[in-house]
Amino acid sequence: MTHPHCHAGDPVATLDTPALVVDLDALERNIATLAAFARERKLRLRPHAKMHKSAAVARLQLQAGAVGLCVQKTSEAEALAAAGIDDLYISNEVIDPAKLARVAALARRVKLAIAVDSLLGVQRLAAALRAAGSTVDVFVEIDVGQGRCGVAPEQAGALAAALRAAGLRFAGLQAYQGKAQHLRSPAERTAAIEQAAAAVRTALASLERLGLSCPLVTGAGTGSFVHEAASGLWGELQCGSYAFMDRDYADNERDADAPRFEQALFIKSQVISRGAEHAVLDAGHKSHAIDSGLPRVWRHEWSVQNGGDEHCILRGAGLPPLGETVWLVPGHCDPTVNLHAQLVAVRGGLERGVVEAVWPVDARGCVS
Structure with missing residues (x-):
């Protein structure tokens, strides 16, 4: 997936979705x-x-x-x-x-x-x-x-x-x-x-x-x-x-003497459809790998269900409205990265940060 209109200095709020974002x-x-x-x-x-x-x-x-x-x-x-x-x-x-x-x-x-x-x-x-x-x-x-x-x-x-x-x-x-x-x-x-x-x-x-x-x-x-x-x-x-x-590494119980690592890779998605008891995101299998399970919603308790190639389904209380941004934590980082042409590196956090760099995924598709 390419985002040709994404440039250094852009607010993270303006990023097209779905986008693979790195918290720099x-x-x-x-x-x-x-x-x-x-x-x-x-x-x-x-x-x-x-x-x-x-x-x-x-x-x-x-x-x-x-x-x-x-x-x-x-x-x-x-x-x-x-x-x-x-x-x-x-x-x-x-x-x-x-x-x-x-x-x-x-x-x-x-x-x-x-x-x-x-x-x-x-x-x-x-x-x-x-x-x-x-x-x-x-x-x-x-x-x-x-x-x-x-x-x-x-x-x-x-x-x-x-x-x-x-x-x-x-x-x-x-x-x-x-x-x-x-x-x-x-x-x-x-x-x-x-x-x-x-x-x-x-x-x-x-x-x-x-x-x-x-x-x-x-x-x-x-x-x-x-x-x-x-x-x-x-x-x-x-x-x-x-x-x-x-998400899969986050599910490990940390060793007492192990250093702590932070989540730095996210899928920016948005709500494109709403039902009475579910919300639909625009990020499906084509934007995140599911070999280690479905993604998790960052800092929310909504459950994530399989919505197919182009969609992800959320269920739970207080679901987000149409057009709302939802940040997903991929289940497995390696194959998720391989689905994207670029990494959008954001400085200053996911909510108020700005794009510092757009990095090509140089070895994307290099499986031979």
Whole structure:
């Protein structure tokens, strides 16, 4: 969705709807909070750009002390590199030779790292890099309980040895426990990361048996990073959603020692139809993702019901009148951002703020 008439200096009240709006004050506080957390513990911070897909947000994170950015897809890396971000880690497996040729070409222009979890992946990556005359840092991904990508921890040493034998540079272990991020209670997340830490120790032992050292363990997300940080094993944090937050993360019970992040991403919508017991908004599935559930109304108790592609239905007491602005908190920030062409950055709050910048979603649609 584009808003061609939106410009810096416009009052937020004049924004067309639906619009994807970033509370810039909250965003900057979130970025500063995690940067300070990492700095105080002497941890590297490499935020995940698959969440915001924006070079403008990436630059704010780099200015606050991030060492670089993570992405999940080759095309995301290409889009952010084209927008000037020059230190990127594809924290995912790339197995297709054509994509690996693109990875190798990109590595000639920016500092690049990538994950592997198979011998075939190692062989194809090595071939692509030789053909292009480029180099990347290579992380061996281990399965720490996610049940998705990654070798069994006890196989990490053998794969690291294989990639070194293929002439690749072993950079460490990728150890991300995605399932832990939305476990609601601190006790559940503690148990999940304790299991992940045991897997990391097993992987480190497999490296040591082959005489290999591990330069870095990287991983952790917004829901669990306090536990990885406390373990003494992880040296780099990959949190992404902390910058914007969403309804699903807000539903987590916060760890007592975790920093507090604010909601910074919103959908501005308005009431376009009223019934006796419901109000209809102009923001449906095309403006907010529903994979983690429907959005929540910001600072109101109205219930939200599915209204289809173009609509959202509110029910409850004291519903807003026709034409009234309603601010929604998306259920899941990452795929919501991917639905929009731009982020409208507002300074001074949602009610009386003004547009400070309009940022393109540089990596929108970059799924390959």
